[in-house]
Amino acid sequence: MSGADLRTEVHQPDGGVVLDRLVTEDVAAKLARQDPTLWGPEAESEASIRLGWVDLPRTSRPLLAQIDALRAELREEGLDHVVLAGMGGSSLAPEVIAATAGVELTVLDSTDPHMVRRALSDRLDRTIVVVSSKSGTTVETDSQRRAYLKAFADAGIDGARRIVVVTDPGSPLAELAEREGYRTVFLADPHVGGRFSALSAFGLVPAALAGVDPAELLDEAEAVMPALAASAPDNPGLALGAALGAAHEQGRNKVALGEGASPIRGFAAWAEQLIAESTGKDGRGLLPVDVGAARTSTPGWGDAGDDVIRVSIGAPDDAVPGQLVTEGSLGALFLLWETAVAVAGRVIGINPFDQPNVEEAKRAARALLDAPSGEAAAAEEPVFADGAVEVYADATLLGSARSLPDALQALTRAVPDRGYLAVLAYLDRVGDARAADLRGLLARGAAYPVTFGWGPRFLHSTGQYHKGGPPVGAFLQITGAVREDLAVPDRPYTFGQLIAAQAAGDLAVLRSKGAPTLRLHLTDRSTGLEQVLQAAERVRS
Known part of the structure; x- marks a missing residue:
């Protein structure tokens, strides 16, 4: 797809004043260059190590050969049941990717014993477990890893050969994986925060092992990179970010996310984390309301109050005037929303890359x-x-x-x-x-x-x-x-x-x-x- 295929319909709540300012300040081009000064001096230190996501459509390419080799091995061994043990940024993107592609991926992102026990009892003999944690210390993921290793041992299965790790270089999980001889370790870009990691190893590895073509996602995202880097009013990421930021300035600080007529499934749950963790701090921020596949004209869409911005992922609902619309391929939408939320953070005046609470x-x-x-x-x-x-x-x-x-x-x-x-x-x-x-x-x-x-x-x-x-x-x-x-x-x-x-x-x-x-x-x-x-x-x- 080309940049033109990424359809956005954005109405500027302030008449475009914020958007014009962002264009004048060359924000899009600076973001494409990974300029850490965009969010002010207090955020500069964190931003300087969190902007790797901007180039992921290109820098993630070396992962593809490693993924392909592992997939071939798993097919040969009859390991076709993929379980993802991960939380937040390590689980939400792969879940959306797999659901949209219509492939099965068991996402274990809970410590509820009933849910864990159900996962352990499902096709253990054909299971490969992706243990995914950026920090390498996530308590939920570590607990799930321990439970699977015991289940494998009880079944007489070499558990180390059934564990694939995705983590940052040098994390405790990376060291443990090397020490215990886990099957494969994918080291992610440490300059990418969890909620911006959809197109990194965290998003691609679990979904690809489940049967998704990761190259297609990267192709979709790379195709829109020029459009998202342009300092112009028709830059869809800049326009969406300006609209969200300007609405916040006017007191419209809640974003209802509805999925319209689109083949993409569960995108709002991923966007929910991106928006909430990136903007909800210092007593400010945008509250995302994930209403899933509900239509915007139904009461259950969260259509309440004059402080709600309504965004449709996919085709809009004609019954609701003034909604924002973002429509395109999944890879393109990932990059669009990451860009827009980073831009909105600048407008709101917060650091979109930390999570202090x-x-x-x-x-x-x-x-x-x-x-x-x-x-x-x-x-x-x-x-x-x-x-x-x-x-x-x-x-x-x-x-x-x-x-x-x-x-x-x-x-x-x-x-x-x-x-x-x-x-x-x-x-x-x-x-x-x-x-x-x-x-x-x-x-x-x-x-x-x-x-x-x-x-x-x-x-x-x-x-x-x-x-x-x-x-x-x-x-x-x-x-x-x-x-x-x-x-x-x-x-x-x-x-x-x-x-x-x-x-x-x-x-x-x-x-x-x-x-x-x-x-x-x-x-x-x-x-x-x-x-x-x-x-x-x-x-x-």
Whole structure:
């Protein structure tokens, strides 16, 4: 494809003033040259080691021969079930790539023991596991790696030969892989941040092993590089970035992402992380609202308030005026959105390449896991129980509420002015998939957007915005009883204890910031989830 094939339809909310300024300042050309001064002196140090993504369509080419050689080996050995153990930037792009191509890739981005156990029991004899972590220390990924190695050992399989690693050079994971003799190690460009890594080894290796042609993605992206480097008003990345930044300046700081008539699947989930982690900090930022394949004219699209920007990935919905449209091949869209978000960061006045608040929930979770067993076991008591659902909240929030519908109603009434409601489900996103329906149910008639995230997956995505962005969120956390726990090999905790600590740590940080929070614990997942869904249907915003 050529640059002209990347279709964007962008309406400048300020009449193009910001776009004209960006053109005059030669921002696009400077970004193409990887100029780290674009985001100010405070961001320059970080930006200087985070701009490798600009050239990935070319610099990732040497990976292709290595990938092809490994694919041939795996085919010969009958290893055709690819599992990706990764979080955030290490999992979201390959999931989109595989789904769009229609190939199977099992993405294990959870510490829920039910989800982990299901993955371990699926075609183990034909499984190759891609362990993907930029830092090499991601606790979720390390725990999944340990679980697979034990499962392979129990089945009499040489586990080291079933592990493929994607990580940064010199990371603890790279050193471990060399020491233990894992099958293959792909060293990624260390000058590319996780959420900008779609066209690096992190995005390409898992999807390619599953059956996607990675060269095609790079070709699509490289074809639009000249258009994205041009200092001109018709530069689609510059125009989209200017529109997002200008809208933020005018108080429209929420971005509803809907997937229109397009063969691309799940792109909004990838864009959600890119936008939230890049812009949600210093009390500012753009809140992405992933509404998936919903159409823009439906209430569940998050079509609420005058502070929402509506963006269609693919063909637009003619019933909604003023929406922004981005349409093109997947490789081109990856590069377009990375460019636009980097540009928007300049307009908003933040560093798009750091994530200063992500560690807060991680530290709180580690403290719970490291606490003496007695202290770790001590938990707050529910305010009340309604059937299979225990309700935890501050008495000030609940007031006299003593039923599940009333508790949900109390939380929706506590959403701040021009705020949002976030549903955070620390559950099994396969077995408890219906939890995702809560977003649409709670968004009906609401005067604010409603987001949804699977925990702990969202901690590597919108979790940054929740803690570093504008303090106008209210949070519904859902946890579930564990039917059959699973040990994390060679660690003093189980997967059930790990996900519980991650949920508790995240909730503690949100509470410490004064956010309205409601936690619902399902003592029986199936029955409790049905209760919550029924209660959500009765909520009136």
